[in-house]
Amino acid sequence: MINAIIEYCATNRGIVIILVAALVLIGIWSIQNVPLDAIPDLSDPQVIVYTEWPGRSPNLVEDQITYPIVSAMLAAPRVSVVRGTSDYGFSYVTVIFEEGTDIYWGRTRVLEYMSKITGKLPEGVAPTLGPDATGVGWAFQYALVDRTGKNNLAQLRSFNDWFLRYWLESVPGVAEVAVVGGFVKQYQVNVDPNKLLAFNLPLHKVMDVIRNSNSEVGGRVVEFTGKEYLVRGRGYIQAVADIESLPVGSDGNGTPILVKDVAHVQLGPDMRRGIAELNGEGEVTGGIVVVRYGQNVMDVIQRVKEKLKEIEPSLPEGVELVITYDRSDLIQRSIDTLKHTLIEELVIVSLVILIFLWHIPSATIPIVTIPIAVTLSFIPMYGMGISSNIMSLGGIAIAIGAMVDAAIVVVEQTHKKLEHWEAEGKPGSATRVIIDAVKEVGGPSFFSLLVIAVSFMPIFALQYQEGRLFKPLAFTKNFSMAIAAVLAITLDPALRLLFMRTKEFDLRP
Known part of the structure; x- marks a missing residue:
């Protein structure tokens, strides 16, 4: 089977090169559209139920609200853990689902089981679901500062609550804007x-x-x-x-x-149990932008910044909007670091190949194979929704050195066969000699790369946070190795017939 593939690709070089070029274009598009983040999302599939009952003690909140909700959620399908927290005037219930559960399916189940206990809760108590986000959804934070003294904290908080928050929540990909700091205005009797x-x-x-x-x-x-x-x-x-x-x-x-x-x-101001302060300069009011589950964090943050620029003229006179946290900086630095590392690896591996092969056209084949394999690796990443982060790009970085093993082996084998062919007086066709040489080592080289990929299979047995952390690395490592193995029996034979017989750049003694 592999020999037949090598034979076909070697005799139909134009078709193979065109198909690979088309896939490279798809890979470039995938690179531009794959989600970006600093690290993989390690959060469990969870839904938070928040309930307010002002003025009640934690014991009363536990008996009347938290316990009934926790008891009801334990019966929901695919629920693994239910945690309840009761505090002065409010209750938090965290429903954690089994691995792989769709978060929106889980939210629907929580609403379904909440409807069964609505009549058992105290009058006027209405539980609400938390945002459809994960533990790493906190991606952007801002503060409203008035150094002129024209607006007090209560006025800034009111503007934040009734205007700015809703403007930002209208941005696609934003799950919630949590307002912090300032004073909530109330009528006191x-x-x-x-x-x-x-x-x-x-x-x-x-x-x-x-x-x-x-x-x-x-x-x-x-x-x-x-x-x-x-x-x-x-x-x-x-x-x-x-x-x-x-x-x-x-x-x-x-x-x-x-x-x-x-x-x-x-x-007067409502009672508060915390403050927001900016760099020790005094109290401010601000907001935390939470990104919706499954969204591209970089794109959402960019849209939030564009929205802030759009509404900046509408801010009250003397008010300045200060960005206090922007995860896009961390993401960009992380991606840039790995990008530079990948480029350095590509250059070093290419130089090593050139030095040891000492034949520029032959060295061109594995050198070209590396960026093509890296580019094509982003196609399954995009298809599976794997974000481009430290772990996923690290898997590609680990695989770069092994990607060219098959190409180098085939180059050396082909050179040996051509030398023997020239020593024997060049009987037959050079094309046939090259194809036969590739066939001799093509199969073993193909399976050797697959064996390296299989060695990472145990990582897929990891579960929970460990699995979410290391699976992106294993996926991209295996994608890269599998693609390099396929290129070794498809693109490499086609390129070898184009470059192998070039003598002008043969630097060997």
Whole structure:
């Protein structure tokens, strides 16, 4: 079978070279479109369920929220581990699925099982799913700084919450923008218990009035002089005075008792349990951009930067947007380092081949084979969704030295056969001598490269984080070796007939 392939490729050199050239173009396209990252994603397939229950103790949150959710998630299919964390006012439940589970399938299952316990949770509690991202989704971070003093932290936080965050979340590939720092503005009603007692009003009456008054209602239409007028009840609270003027009851004379009669209303910051600070210069507000699962991190970060440039004129006067973390720098440095390493390896291996073969046309064949094999290795990488990172490119770097083994063996074998052929008076055709020489060592060389590739097969037995770390290296190493083995019995015979009989560049004594 291998001899037949060698025979066909040697006699149909033009077809082979054209096909390889077409594959090289596909490989170049794959290089340009393969996802880029610094390291492989080591995260488990997981879904996070986040629930808020303000003001409740961790013990109560554990009993009423965390335990029911954890119990329900244990019955979901393909779930391997469920972890629950209860804190003051909120609950986190992390559902980890088996290896290879599609994250969106897992999110659907979590929603399905959450629907079964919705009625068992406390009234007003609504669990939500975390972003469809992984542990390495944190890729970009920014801060809003106002050195002029025109905007305080509460105003910057409001701008971040209601405008900037939604602009960035509209960028394709962004799963979430988590806002940090600053003060969340709230209306604070400080009730005087003595005044409540004097007016004989319960506290819940004040709470119910404020809660129910913050709404709008709509009626039908009324017609006057041939025109229709909409009937609306406008009650949304927009200022402190709106709350102060709400009636909560009446005294014995029928005089309305207003909120301002029993409480002091003011604008103030919500309670916070952390701050965001920039380089020790003071507090700021900012955001963390989380990249969606399976997206090209470099492309998403680039789109985020373009969006920030687009909205920069819309920032409040005196506000500056400072980038505090940008993973694209790390990715670019990592890729550049490996790129330079690959180029150095290509140059060194090429020089070694040239020195030992001492025949430029013959050395050209393995030298050309190396970049072609490296380029073609990116085609299966792109097809399998393997990102270009330290480990995957490291696999190609490891394989470079072994890629040319078969080509060098065949070159030496062909030279020996040609020398014998010339010593015997050149009987027959030189083309036939070259083809027969390639056939003699083509099969063993092909299988020797495959044996090297097979030696990495045990790596595929690794699981969990170890497997996710080393499998990209094993994949790319095997891709490179397998492609080099195929080129050894297809492209090499075709090129050998073109270069082997060239005498002008024979540097051997």
